[in-house]
Amino acid sequence: MAVLSLVEVKNLTCERGGRRIFRDVSFAAATGQVLTLEGPNGAGKSSALRILAGFLPQAAGEIRMQMTAGYAVTDSEERGRLVGWIGHTDGVKAQLSVLENARFFAALYGARIDVTEVLNHVGLKRLIDLPAQYLSAGQRKRLGLARLILSNRPLWLLDEPLSSLDAAGRRLAAELIGEHCDDGGIVIVATHETLGLDATRFFLGNV
Amino acid sequence: MMAFQALLVRDMRLAFRAGGGASLAAAFFALVSALVPFGVGTDLVLLGRIAGGVLWVSAALAALLSLDRLFQADYEDGSLDVLMLSPLQLEGAAAAKILAHWLTTGLPLVVLSPVLGLLLNLPPPGYFALIGSLIIGTPALSGVGAIGAALTLSIRRGGLILALIVLPLITPALIFGAGAVMDALQGTGRGAFLFLAAFSVAAVALSPFAAAAAVRLNLGG
Numbered sequence: 001m002a003v004l005s006l007v008e009v010k011n012l013t014c015e016r017g018g019r020r021i022f023r024d025v026s027f028a029a030a031t032g033q034v035l036t037l038e039g040p041n042g043a044g045k046s047s048a049l050r051i052l053a054g055f056l057p058q059a060a061g062e063i064r065m066q067m068t069a070g071y072a073v074t075d076s077e078e079r080g081r082l083v084g085w086i087g088h089t090d091g092v093k094a095q096l097s098v099l100e101n102a103r104f105f106a107a108l109y110g111a112r113i114d115v116t117e118v119l120n121h122v123g124l125k126r127l128i129d130l131p132a133q134y135l136s137a138g139q140r141k142r143l144g145l146a147r148l149i150l151s152n153r154p155l156w157l158l159d160e161p162l163s164s165l166d167a168a169g170r171r172l173a174a175e176l177i178g179e180h181c182d183d184g185g186i187v188i189v190a191t192h193e194t195l196g197l198d199a200t201r202f203f204l205g206n207v
Numbered sequence: 208m209m210a211f212q213a214l215l216v217r218d219m220r221l222a223f224r225a226g227g228g229a230s231l232a233a234a235f236f237a238l239v240s241a242l243v244p245f246g247v248g249t250d251l252v253l254l255g256r257i258a259g260g261v262l263w264v265s266a267a268l269a270a271l272l273s274l275d276r277l278f279q280a281d282y283e284d285g286s287l288d289v290l291m292l293s294p295l296q297l298e299g300a301a302a303a304k305i306l307a308h309w310l311t312t313g314l315p316l317v318v319l320s321p322v323l324g325l326l327l328n329l330p331p332p333g334y335f336a337l338i339g340s341l342i343i344g345t346p347a348l349s350g351v352g353a354i355g356a357a358l359t360l361s362i363r364r365g366g367l368i369l370a371l372i373v374l375p376l377i378t379p380a381l382i383f384g385a386g387a388v389m390d391a392l393q394g395t396g397r398g399a400f401l402f403l404a405a406f407s408v409a410a411v412a413l414s415p416f417a418a419a420a421a422v423r424l425n426l427g428g
Contacts, residue, residue, distance in 0.1 A: 055291060057427050080292045089285025093217070095224035100217075107213030108293045147289070 004082055004154035005068045006030050007052070007186055012061035014047045021047050025061070027202045029188055031068075032181045034197055037190040039204035045190035046088065048204065049157045052188065054080040065155070084153035086161050090140040091147065094133035098124055101132055102146055111150040122146045122172065137164040145176060156180060156187040162195070170196075210295040211303050218307035221280075228273020229311040236269035236316050240323040251328045258327035259337060259388025263381050265323075266316045266341060270348040271373060273312055275366035277304055277356035278422060287360075287422070297419040305346075305353045305414060313345030329388075336391030340403055344384040347407040350414030351376045357421035379406045 006028060013023040021044035029035040037045045050056040052063060054076035065073040065082055073079055085091075092101055102115045119125055122142040127135065135143065141164055148156060156177070162170050174196050177187050189195065222229040243261045244254060281287040290300050320341050321334055329337065355373035359365030383406060386399030 053288075053292065055288060055426050077291075077297075081294060083292050085288060085292055087285055087288055089283070089288070091285035091289040093221060093284065093286065095221055095226060096217070100220070104213055104217045105289070108210045108289070108295070110209055110294060151292070153292075 003068055004031065004065060004186060006064075006066040007155060007188070008062075008064045008066065009048075009052070010062045010064075012048070012051065012063070013059040014044050014051060014056070015059040016047060016056075020059075022204055023060075025204065029186045029200070031184045031186060034177060034181055034187045034189065034195070034199040036195065036199045036201050037188065037204055038192070038201055043204040045204055046159050049087075049159050049188065049190055052079070053083045053085055053157050054078075082153055082155045084148045084151040084156045086141075086144045086148060086156075086158045088159055090144050092132045092135070092140050092143050095131065097129050097131055098135070098143060099128045101143060102150065105147040106150045109151045109153075111152055113150065113152075115150070118146050118149050121149070123168070138166055138169055141165050142169060142172075145173060149176070154185050156185060156189075158187065158189045158191075160191055161189060162191060162193050210293050211299055214290070214295065214300055214303040215307050218304055219311055222273070222307065222311035227311070228276065229315065232269040232272050232312045233315040233319055235272055236265050237319060237323060239265040239268060241326060244327065255328040255330050255333075256392070258324055258329035259333060259340075259392070260381075260385040261327060262320055262323055262329075262337065263340075263344075263384045263388075266320070266345065267348055267374070267377055267381055269316060270308075270312055270345065270352060271370055274308070274349075274352040274356050274373070275359070275369045277308060277353055278360040278418075279356065279365060282360045282425075287426070291426070297422060298415045301353060301357070301418040301422070302415040305349050305411070305418070308353065309346050309349040313341075313349055316345060317341045330392055332394075333388050333392050336388045336400070340384045340387040340400060343400070343404050343407050344380045347380045347410040348377055350407075350410040351380075353414050353418045354421060357418040357425070360422065361425045379403075380410075 008028045010026050012025045014021040037048060039045055047056060051058045065079055102119055106115050119128060122145045124142055161173050165173060178197055180187055221227050240262055317338060320337055324334055324337055352373050355369045358372060359369045362368060383399045383403035387403055390396055390399050
């Protein structure tokens with residue numbers, strides 16, 4: 001599974017709307033590692049993750065993803081192909097049922113795992129036929145976790161993955177993160193809460 | 208290819224669900240065309256002469272109706288992030304969305320058009336040209352419209368701006384589309400039809416690239 005050995009961020013500077021959010025930020029995460037990005041509101045945790053995923057261009061700095069095969073990926077859209085994502089928005093279509101949403105994710109990411117099994121694992125099995133618009137925020141998050149599993153990517157970028165999850169959901173999320181790292185994956189999490197996992201902490205302060 | 212198909216099927220499914228644009232566009236097309244005789248009057252000869260133009264204008268407006276959500280809905284609920292990370296290039300995703308829009312909006316208009324032609328007293332020689340020009344021309348509406356939709360995806364209530372951007376750009380399709388029907392009625396050759404085809408091919412071929420570029424521009428801001 002370990003196809004990605006190191007994510008390296010060097011002297012990253014982020015500007016949004018003409019305002020500098022942070023500058024000269026450097027950190028790295030190696031295979032099997034959980035890195036948490038912490039900091040006050042507006043410190044740029046979400047922006048940092050969006051830059052890593054390739055959604056946002058960086059104002060300056062370098063991002064390298066070192067593959068175990070020897071080469072490194074730097075291009076923003078190629079980086080995105082390595083990323084499993086949970087963001088502020090759930091990426092769930094309200095008009096489609098839970099199963100239809102999950103099947104779409106599986107087909108989009110070319111997953112070869114059984115979709116219903118994954119939904120069972122995240123605790124949504126009984127809601128399979130329910131249109132996603134009737135899901136609670138926590139249940140939507142669980143559907144996001146299902147997408148994370150289905151996407152089968154080595155690098156997980158998670159923006160507040162625990163928000164609106166109940167106690168069991170938090171345990172599930174922590175468990176999934178732990179399993180992913182045991183498989184040789186890398187997880188970078190922006191969060192205000194403790195995951196209950198062995199994680200390296202990185203603090204993003206205001207400039 | 209599997210990802211392309213998945214997105215195509217999802218967008219088509221969404222178009223037929225609550226809040227989707229498919230039936231809405233068809234109903235709008237029928238309604239606008241049916242309203243014209245009330246405004247123009249019951250001069251059957253006049254109606255027959257303007258039927259091609261009326262149907263083409265209604266088709267263009269109907270296609271516009273559901274376009275503003277083409278990328279915006281995905282942008283708002285985070286689906287666009289999911290798409291960006293998929294193995295499908297953004298150009299491919301745009302192409303799938305354009306194709307889905309045409310299949311759920313353009314094609315029903317084509318099917319509906321002969322009935323509405325009858326309603327507007329379109330003379331018999333015009334039907335073949337009407338259906339043919341709509342089949343050839345409506346993909347251009349979806350393609351050019353997708354560029355406008357991608358440009359306005361982050362603007363709240365961008366639908367009006369979208370119309371202002373897209374309507375001038377699809378004027379050639381209107382001119383040559385209505386012209387093709389007129390040519391058939393007057394027996395004046397196939398010039399307009401060929402120009403329509405050329406415009407449509409160019410629009411469809413270029414629009415996925417332009418739309419993808421516009422999406423990137425919007426996300427990077």
